[in-house]
Amino acid sequence: MGFIKDKTLGFFVKTKGLVSDRIYGGIGISFMLHRVLPSELRDQYTINRDLAITPSQLETVILYLQKKGCRFASLDELYDILQSGRKPDRKLICITLDDGYRDNLLYGLPVFQKHNIPVTIYVTNCFPNHTALLWWYWLEQKLHTDHQLRIDTASVSKNYQWTSQQQADALFPEIRTVLKSLPKTEISAAMKETFGKDDAAISRECQDISLTWDEIRQLSGEALVTIGAHTMNHLSLRTLTDAELEYEICTSKQELLEKTEKTDKAIEHFAYPYGAIGDAFTREYSVAKKHFKTAVLNRRGNISMGQVAYTECIPRMPMGQNITPEKLDQMLNGITHFSDHGFMKTIHY
Ligand SMILES: [Zn+2]
Numbered sequence: 001m002g003f004i005k006d007k008t009l010g011f012f013v014k015t016k017g018l019v020s021d022r023i024y025g026g027i028g029i030s031f032m033l034h035r036v037l038p039s040e041l042r043d044q045y046t047i048n049r050d051l052a053i054t055p056s057q058l059e060t061v062i063l064y065l066q067k068k069g070c071r072f073a074s075l076d077e078l079y080d081i082l083q084s085g086r087k088p089d090r091k092l093i094c095i096t097l098d099d100g101y102r103d104n105l106l107y108g109l110p111v112f113q114k115h116n117i118p119v120t121i122y123v124t125n126c127f128p129n130h131t132a133l134l135w136w137y138w139l140e141q142k143l144h145t146d147h148q149l150r151i152d153t154a155s156v157s158k159n160y161q162w163t164s165q166q167q168a169d170a171l172f173p174e175i176r177t178v179l180k181s182l183p184k185t186e187i188s189a190a191m192k193e194t195f196g197k198d199d200a201a202i203s204r205e206c207q208d209i210s211l212t213w214d215e216i217r218q219l220s221g222e223a224l225v226t227i228g229a230h231t232m233n234h235l236s237l238r239t240l241t242d243a244e245l246e247y248e249i250c251t252s253k254q255e256l257l258e259k260t261e262k263t264d265k266a267i268e269h270f271a272y273p274y275g276a277i278g279d280a281f282t283r284e285y286s287v288a289k290k291h292f293k294t295a296v297l298n299r300r301g302n303i304s305m306g307q308v309a310y311t312e313c314i315p316r317m318p319m320g321q322n323i324t325p326e327k328l329d330q331m332l333n334g335i336t337h338f339s340d341h342g343f344m345k346t347i348h349y
Contacts, residue, residue, distance in 0.1 A: 005342050009335070017333030024334025024345060026302035027081065028070070028092030032275075032316040033058075035101045036108035042321070047140045047172050050320045055107045057321050062115050064325055065093055068332065074118035074226055075269045079293045082308040091332060092303075096120045096296060096316065098230060098271055100127040100211045105219060112224055121219060122230035122271040122296075125252045127210035128259075130203040132234065133188065135179055137205075138195040143168035151178060153190040180236040180274060184244050187235065213259045220263040227260060228269035229253045229292070236279040237272060249287055270295040275316075282349050285312045299347065302337040306346035315347040 012020035035042075035052035042052045053061075065072075071090040073081075078094050095112070097104050100123035112119050126132040142149055143162070151158045158178055162168045182190055192198065211219070219225045231237070231248040232255075240248065249270070256267045270288050272280035275298025280288075288295035289312035301315030317331050330336045341347065 005338075009339060012335050012338060017329060017335055020335050020338055021333035024302055024304075024337045025091070025332060026304035026307075026334065026337070026345075027088055028073075028078070028094070028303055029331055030075075030078070030094040030096060030296060030303060030314060030316045031319040032296070032298060033095065033097045033108075033319050034099055035103050036097075036106075036111070037103050038107060041103075045137075045140065046144065047169060048136055050322070051136075052103070053319060053321050053323075055111050057323070058108070058111050058319075059115070061319060061323055061328065062111070062117060064328060066115070068328075070332070072115075072117045075120050075228070075294050076226065077118070078303070079311065082303075082305065082311065085305070085308070087305055094118075094120070095319075096122065096228070096271065098122045099124050099234070100216070100230070101209060102211050102215065105211060105215050109219070109222070109225075113222075116224070118224050118226070120226040120228050120269055121211075122228040122269070123211065123216055123256060124230040124234040124273065125232045125255050126234060127206060128213045128216060130206035130210070131199075132206050132210065133191045133197075133202065134205055134209065135191050135195065136176070138191075138197065139172060139175060139179070142195060143172060149175065149194065151175075151190060151194050153182060153186040155183060155186060156190075180279070181239055184233075184235060184240055216256075217260055217263060220260040220265055226269060227256060227265065227267065228271060229256055229267055230271045231273050234273045236274050237284045238279055238281060242283075245284065245287055249291060253291055268293040272297060274298060285349065288312050297347070300331075300336055300340050301347045302331075302334050304346045310346060310348045313347055313349070 036055055036058055037052040039054050042049055069090050070093045073092045073094055075094055078092055081088055104121055148161045160171055220227045229252045232252045237245055253267050270292040294314055295312045296314045296316050299315045300317050
């Protein structure tokens with residue numbers, strides 16, 4: 001199978017994506033972003049720098065996609081097109097931003113407004129509630145300022161040490177996996193203990209980085225913006241009990257509805273926190289399907305008309321600072337999709 005796939009991939013590249021586009025290009029792509037930050041702010045970060053794209057790079061990507069004849073659409077439009085069964089003439093692009101960072105409003109919205117681009121912002125409620133455990137930033141800082149880290153809970157006991165920056169950077173994904181898999185009952189105390197944070201410090205950091213509920217209401221009132229749900233506490237959902245899963249999903253939708261009540265928009269779209277197969281799979285998909293029109297993953301892939309049967313697991317391509325016209329072409333024409341998924345045209349379970 002590997003040999004046939006490699007041969008086919010080679011053929012797709014040689015035919016400049018024309019053949020792969022017809023089979024795997026689908027009707028379009030949804031992009032996953034997190035933050036929009038000018039270079040000087042983006043450069044404060046190291047390991048997490050790629051969570052942010054600069055406004056100028058974002059604009060470059062938008063202009064390129066427009067030049068290629070793509071049409072930017074909201075998730076409602078994508079959903080309606082899938083339901084209609086009528087393939088659109090032009091490739092659709094859906095832009096989505098996860099978590100609820102304030103920079104989405106400060107630096108992202110002006111770019112989207114300038115080019116009339118619909119966007120979805122998935123808010124995780126712990127951001128505006130100022131209780132988010134921003135451990136990916138805490139871990140980055142710890143790896144840069146310390147030489148050891150201890151995680152000690154009822155279920156995990158780990159001790160990490162490093163002497164060089166290179167070793168520290170290499171540890172990030174390993175520690176990330178351990179932190180993400182802590183059970184909900186332990187996670188808050190363990191994070192606070194590991195990183196020496198108290199509630200006041202957590203709240204302060206959230207205030208600096210997160211959209212407030214007022215700003216979320218303001219965004220929800222913008223014609224171009226769809227507010228989506230992203231759970232209460234941004235946990236890896238597969239670690240949760242059934243009751244915890246229901247709470248994380250339903251309560252977040254309910255609270256978003258209450259907070260944006262005046263704007264009279266429904267909350268019908270959802271993104272799985274972290275969004276890989278290890279974070280959300282069949283059980284999570286079926287709960288999301290009950291409550292939302294669409295739910296998006298953090299898995300690369302193109303959207304085919306067949307996705308209508310699987311609107312609870314829509315793939316997304318990451319869009320970061322290092323995106324190039326070549327990479328965009330490979331995404332649009334289905335080469336990236338084929339490279340990841342082989343002969344599977346539609347992303348499903
Ligand atoms: Zn997220």
